[in-house]
Amino acid sequence: MQPATPLRMGRIGYLNVLPIYHPLEAGIIPHDYELVAGPPAVLNDMMSRGELQVSSCSCFEYGRRPERYYLVDDLSIGSHGSVMSxxxxxxxxxxxxxxxxxxxxxxxxxxxxxxxxxxxxxxxxxxxxxxxxxxxxxxxxxxxxxxxxxxxxxxxxxxxxxxxxxxxxxxxxxxxxGLPFIFGLWVISRAAADAGILPDDPGALLRAGRDWGLAHMDTILDLTGYGCPLSREELTFYYLHGLTYSLNSREQDGLRLFYEKLADAGMIPACPPLCFYSAR
Incomplete structure (x- = not known):
């Protein structure tokens, strides 16, 4: 079933996601989504109200309302050490x-x-x-x-x-x-997924954007350099070493531990399971 209105995808308005979204915004990788930019807290609220079907999202939002979302597999914003931002x-x-x-x-x-x-x-x-x-x-x-x-x-x-x-x-x-920290995840609305309005796997689209961006880092650095306080060398380190864009087993271990600590502190109801989207 095709949606009556355009599908909307949230995009954090920070430099750290430029490698993922530039190929989508520039038309290098075609897609059917309207991209909506905003800070993490705003996108969290929009996702919780059903105003977005897919979005980058703080991992705290998934932790407090996991029943509303599926996670995109192998995609995150995190760090294995100094993140700088x-x-x-x-x-x-x-x-x-x-x-x-x-x-x-x-x-x-x-x-x-x-x-x-x-x-x-x-x-x-x-x-x-x-x-x-x-x-x-x-x-x-x-x-x-x-x-x-x-x-x-x-x-x-x-x-x-x-x-x-x-x-x-x-x-x-x-x-x-001793574990990586994951700041942001990508989530898919369970309501949108269960209604069958997603034309393809949004995760595949986003991972394709990430892979293009990381493979064309010179282009990303050229775009980022305008008005950026970091030198080109610092930007290169930031994108390639300060940040991780994966969500493999080690990143998932760090994410689960964060959720356990949040639950112990009473900041979220319980440590949620990590439920990933599977294309129909």
């Missing part, structure tokens, strides 16, 4: 944050949940959180003692001279657990 930046050494308030972005659910786990369970710090725009706070002359920055904002602010103390969230997780 999810950072806690602080004016004072980490231990001096005890009793302080950290400014967190409203654009992310997963990174905030990871920060809270690390602060409490890894570092044993009692901190408070307030949500707001990091860039706006800095421009208004009301700088927080520490803030969590993600995506392009983190890349831009990572060497801020007033914040010399930095914790890379993925690196901290790896040191804590």
């Amino acid at each position: 999810v950072l806690l930046l602080s004016r004072v050494p980490l231990r001096q944050l005890d009793g302080q308030t950290i400014l967190i972005s409203g654009e992310t659910h997963t990174s905030v949940a990871l920060l809270k786990l690390l602060m409490r369970n890894r570092y044993g710090l009692d901190v408070s959180y307030t949500t707001g725009s990091v860039t706006s706070a800095l421009r208004r002359g009301m700088p927080p003692v520490a803030f969590l920055a993600i995506g392009d904002e983190a890349l831009r602010l990572r060497n801020h001279p007033d914040y010399p103390y930095r914790v890379d969230m993925a690196d901290a997780w790896m040191e804590w657990t």
